[in-house]
Amino acid sequence: MASEKKLDNVILGLLSHEDLSGYEIKKRIDMTLSFFWGASFGSIYPTLAMLEEKGYAVKTAQDGDSRGKQLYHITEEGRAHLREWLQEPVEYDSIRYETLLKLFFGNECGPQTARERIGRCRQKTQELLMQLETIGNDLSEHLDEDSTHMYYLLTARFGMKLYQAQLEWCDEAEVFLEMIEERSQEPQDSTV
Secondary structure, eight states, rough: OOGGHHHHHHHHHHHTTTTTTTHHHHIIIIIIITTTTTOHHHHHHHHHHHHHTTTTTEEETTTOTOOOOEEEOOOHHHHHHHHHHHHSSOOOOOHHHHHHHHTTTGGGTTTTHHHHHHHHHHHHHHHHHHHHHHHHHHHHHHHTTTHHHHHHHHHHHHHHHHHHHHHHHHHHHHHHHHHHHHHSOOOOOOOO
């Protein structure tokens, strides 16, 4: 899911907007970045400890919280580190699809399993596309309020295009599988 070596910058990016607890960081990742990035609690807390150790973030107890909730705040050194990373060229954009991986080895299960897999892919993609369209519409309405909305909107639009292409592929793949199945069921001409 997440490239752990970049998680420090993901967290610093989130902290550049507001102070957050580890739980809130995980929630933000799941709600706003999960369309293209992810991280587990098991990787977030060690990364937060490393950011503190390097002086990129500081942890403070939230006033009035009886549970001892800890908030993390980005430091100037952390902002400098984040800006430096943002200026670096992208190494490689990779997209990993378990659906495609399993489809690649689909010969072991056959076309019916492949069609079912594509159907589930279509359903999930439609759900995600609807979510992104809602987010995109909301961001479009609030562009004047905060300049960060422009950058959020750009990533949402990328996701929408990607999901639309994925839905087109689902259509094509289903037609292709049907055509192959029909061909395999046609009687073979035995005249030579």
